[in-house]
Amino acid sequence: xxxxxxxxxxxxxxxxxxxxxxxxxxxxxxxxxxxxxxxxxxxxxxxxxxxxxxxxxxxxxxxxxxxxxxxxxxxxxxxxxxxxxxxxxxxxxxxxxxxxxxxxxxxxxxxxxxxxxxxxxxxxxxxxxxxxxxxxxxxxxxxxxxxxxxxxxxxxxxxxxxxxxxxxxxxxxxxxxxxxxxxxxxxxxxxxxxxxxxxxxxxxxxxxxxxxxxxxxxxxxxxxxxxxxxxxxxxxxxxxxxxxxxxxxxxxxxxxxxxxxxxxxxxxxxxxxxxxxxxxxxxxxxxxxxxxxxxxxxxxxxxxxxxxxxxxxxxxxxxxxxxxxxxxxxxxxxxxxxxxxxxxxxxxxxxxxxxxxxxxxxxxxxxxxxxxxxxxxxxxxxxxxxxxxxxxxxxxxxxxxxxxxxxxxxxxxxxxxxxxxxxxxxxxxxxxxxxxxxxxxxxxxxxxx
Amino acid sequence: xxxxxxxxxxxxxxxxxxxxxxxxxxxxxxxxxxxxxxxxxxxxxxxxxxxxxxxxxxxxxxxxxxxxxxxxxxxxxxxxxxxxxxxxxxxxxxxxxxxxxxxxxxxxxxxxxxxxxxxxxxxxxxxxxxxxxxxxxxxxxxxxxxxxxxxxxxxxxxxxxxxxxxxxxxxxxxxxxxxxxxxxxxxxxxxxxxxxxxxxxxxxxxxxxxxxxxxxxxxxxxxxxxxxxxxxxxxxxxxxxxxxxxxxxxxxxxxxxxxxxxxxxxxxxxxxxxxxxxxxxxxxxxxxxxxxxxxxxxxxxxxxx
Numbered sequence: 001x002x003x004x005x006x007x008x009x010x011x012x013x014x015x016x017x018x019x020x021x022x023x024x025x026x027x028x029x030x031x032x033x034x035x036x037x038x039x040x041x042x043x044x045x046x047x048x049x050x051x052x053x054x055x056x057x058x059x060x061x062x063x064x065x066x067x068x069x070x071x072x073x074x075x076x077x078x079x080x081x082x083x084x085x086x087x088x089x090x091x092x093x094x095x096x097x098x099x100x101x102x103x104x105x106x107x108x109x110x111x112x113x114x115x116x117x118x119x120x121x122x123x124x125x126x127x128x129x130x131x132x133x134x135x136x137x138x139x140x141x142x143x144x145x146x147x148x149x150x151x152x153x154x155x156x157x158x159x160x161x162x163x164x165x166x167x168x169x170x171x172x173x174x175x176x177x178x179x180x181x182x183x184x185x186x187x188x189x190x191x192x193x194x195x196x197x198x199x200x201x202x203x204x205x206x207x208x209x210x211x212x213x214x215x216x217x218x219x220x221x222x223x224x225x226x227x228x229x230x231x232x233x234x235x236x237x238x239x240x241x242x243x244x245x246x247x248x249x250x251x252x253x254x255x256x257x258x259x260x261x262x263x264x265x266x267x268x269x270x271x272x273x274x275x276x277x278x279x280x281x282x283x284x285x286x287x288x289x290x291x292x293x294x295x296x297x298x299x300x301x302x303x304x305x306x307x308x309x310x311x312x313x314x315x316x317x318x319x320x321x322x323x324x325x326x327x328x329x330x331x332x333x334x335x336x337x338x339x340x341x342x343x344x345x346x347x348x349x350x351x352x353x354x355x356x357x358x359x360x361x362x363x364x365x366x367x368x369x370x371x372x373x374x375x376x377x378x379x380x381x382x383x384x385x386x387x388x389x390x391x392x393x394x395x396x397x398x399x400x401x402x403x404x405x406x407x408x409x410x411x412x413x414x415x416x417x418x419x420x421x422x423x424x425x426x427x428x429x430x431x432x433x434x435x436x437x438x439x440x441x442x443x444x445x446x447x448x449x
Numbered sequence: 450x451x452x453x454x455x456x457x458x459x460x461x462x463x464x465x466x467x468x469x470x471x472x473x474x475x476x477x478x479x480x481x482x483x484x485x486x487x488x489x490x491x492x493x494x495x496x497x498x499x500x501x502x503x504x505x506x507x508x509x510x511x512x513x514x515x516x517x518x519x520x521x522x523x524x525x526x527x528x529x530x531x532x533x534x535x536x537x538x539x540x541x542x543x544x545x546x547x548x549x550x551x552x553x554x555x556x557x558x559x560x561x562x563x564x565x566x567x568x569x570x571x572x573x574x575x576x577x578x579x580x581x582x583x584x585x586x587x588x589x590x591x592x593x594x595x596x597x598x599x600x601x602x603x604x605x606x607x608x609x610x611x612x613x614x615x616x617x618x619x620x621x622x623x624x625x626x627x628x629x630x631x632x633x634x635x636x637x638x639x640x641x642x643x644x645x646x647x648x649x650x651x652x653x654x655x656x657x658x659x660x661x662x663x664x665x666x667x668x669x670x671x672x673x674x675x676x677x678x679x680x681x682x683x684x685x686x687x688x689x690x691x692x693x694x695x696x697x698x699x700x701x702x703x704x705x706x707x708x709x710x711x712x713x714x715x716x717x718x719x720x721x722x723x724x725x726x727x728x729x730x731x732x733x734x735x736x737x738x739x740x741x742x743x744x745x746x747x748x749x750x751x752x753x754x
Contacts, residue, residue, distance in 0.1 A: 090719070091721075098723070114511075118511055118514075119721065120514065148510070148511065206702035207698070207699060207702065231510070258702065260699060260702070263699065263700070264594075264597075264599065264600050265599030266599075268600065402511070405716075405719045405720055406716070406719075409716050410706075412705075412706065415702065416702035416703060416704075417705075420614065420615045420702060422615060439720060442505075442526065443505055443507070443514075443720070443722065444504075444505050444506050444507045444512075444514070
């Protein structure tokens with residue numbers, strides 16, 4: 001009995017080691033043929049009918065694609081809707097890049113763009129004619145986000161941006177006689193008055209590190225930089241610390257809720273008058289409308305509170321690019337479609353109507369008919385004017401890190417501890433800083449100490 | 450005892466070729482299994498081990514990554530990562546909170562189902578097993594909805610106890626896991642109870658033993674092997690804990706991205722750092738093997754004699 005069992009395990013071990021050898025053999029031949037071609041400098045039309053694959057999670061993007069397909073029989077686009085980037089699509093992209101089987105065009109938010117650049121998954125479409133033609137159309141910081149400071153480089157075509165503003169319950173503020181805060185000091189004072197009314201001014205979302213990032217961005221934080229191929233990381237710089245200390249005070253005095261953001265708990269709190277405002281991005285417009293339907297007509301939008309009275313600084317939360325993946329054989333056609341889909345006014349109108357996208361082109365922001373109308377949910381206020389103003393106030397020099405998923409995770413973990421009384425936001429910055437540097441070093445990047 | 454079929458005794462000369470034919474047939478039947486086993490089990494395991502021995506090297510800001518042989522360097526990172534070891538202490542605590550209750554309840558339910566005291570056996574058997582049919586992700590979403598102060602239909606409880614706070618969130622997750630798996634473990638124990646020869650129970654009844662006495666002195670000792678088996682499943686299950694805490698992470702700030710070892714692996718692969726993630730997986734698999742094996746060794750002498 002005993003010997004029989006031993007013999008069986010022996011056979012199993014032999015089988016395992018055989019499998020190991022097999023994979024080892026496959027793997028080594030694989031890594032020898034690492035043909036990392038120089039960045040595609042030429043970008044020519046394929047000269048034949050092509051079908052491109054495109055994935056995104058923008059609601060209703062199929063309509064935009066249909067419009068393109070109707071007018072462009074030679075460049076057909078096969079569209080597939082996927083889940084939000086951080087909910088699994090980024091992981092899928094990473095795997096597809098490793099396997100060399102990506103779609104031609106994908107959607108990537110600005111903050112994750114460097115990470116896919118680092119994975120060598122993106123094609124530089126800066127030399128493509130359609131991109132060159134469209135380059136001047138984009139707002140400055142959107143285009144500066146996609147080039148990483150390299151000459152004539154474009155690694156993603158800006159789709160939309162997320163300048164931020166303050167959404168507030170006009171009716172409640174008016175009734176209580178509380179002025180809409182224009183500075184962070186006033187925001188703090190308003191929060192105290194609202195607490196006396198048995199509500200809160202809003203939420204410090206515990207699971208949205210990108211939200212916190214955009215607040216630091218507004219205050220002029222510079223988290224990442226590159227100098228002579230050496231990365232600098234300063235998540236704990238002074239502007240960020242000022243933001244952290246400010247919110248720590250509001251959290252400690254229980255002037256804000258500390259629940260996860262953009263989910264049912266927060267929508268319920270906003271729709272029931274438990275929270276009176278939300279600091280959101282342009283895309284929050286549609287989201288709030290559909291998630292807090294009972295309070296329709298009672299909302300209004302004001303610019304973000306400022307650190308210095310009279311300034312016009314805004315943060316940016318989210319915003320995306322359409323990238324052409326490295327394995328695509330048709331960069332010309334792909335960039336032609338992408339520039340059309342995110343700068344043509346008809347396409348932008350559809351994107352805004354279906355997906356609440358706020359255009360990344362100046363022409364789109366100024367001339368889009370949909371953006372000049374008042375929205376009934378916001379008491380017929382022309383809310384997009386507020387975002388146009390905010391868009392002009394976004395600091396274009398803010399840069400993202402190359403391992404943002406990890407930075408966000410570390411930041412969210414630290415924020416979780418802070419709101420649970422097991423730490424502070426300051427400590428969250430320190431731990432996120434350390435973790436980010438460590439992770440970047442494990443990716444063999446040079447990081448300044 | 451059973452009589453041999455006459456054919457085997459009648460044609461002995463044909464036996465060798467028959468045996469060979471049998472063996473060939475056996476291999477034929479086994480081949481699909483072995484192929485699938487190799488393809489879907491051995492190769493991925495081998496690939497993970499292989500990947501764990503590499504590291505990334507690159508030059509410049511966004512230099513192209515080259516996989517170079519890293520020896521045990523990834524394992525060095527694993528063993529020096531305090532978060533990973535902390536996640537293991539998390540699941541150890543979770544095990545202590547969750548498993549005794551889960552297996553205890555499973556045993557009690559199984560005994561009740563097996564006793565003549567309970568009516569409507571079929572209904573209860575199905576009702577208790579039904580949660581296992583609910584995917585863990587859905588169960589976590591559903592219970593999370595009940596636990597969140599903002600969405601719960603019973604705010605009196607959720608407001609008084611911070612079920613998603615740092616003190617109680619582990620109990621909340623444990624209750625989801627227990628809800629799903631108690632019925633599953635119950636069925637394993639229940640089928641072991643069904644295997645007890647009826648004459649043993651009859652003899653005990655004739656001797657004047659009551660239901661409790663029978664349960665304590667006959668049934669529980671008899672199902673000890675089944676309990677050990679469910680114990681091993683629970684060790685493995687706890688170490689692999691992923692779905693429930695990952696879902697709870699979206700509703701509770703007390704669940705970090707490195708709450709369980711599997712979440713460490715997941716967040717590492719999201720960086721993406723496949724080599725380090727592979728090393729974590731290999732270490733986790735080895736720990737799981739070692740613990741299950743030790744548990745079996747310790748309990749074996751008592752349970753499988």
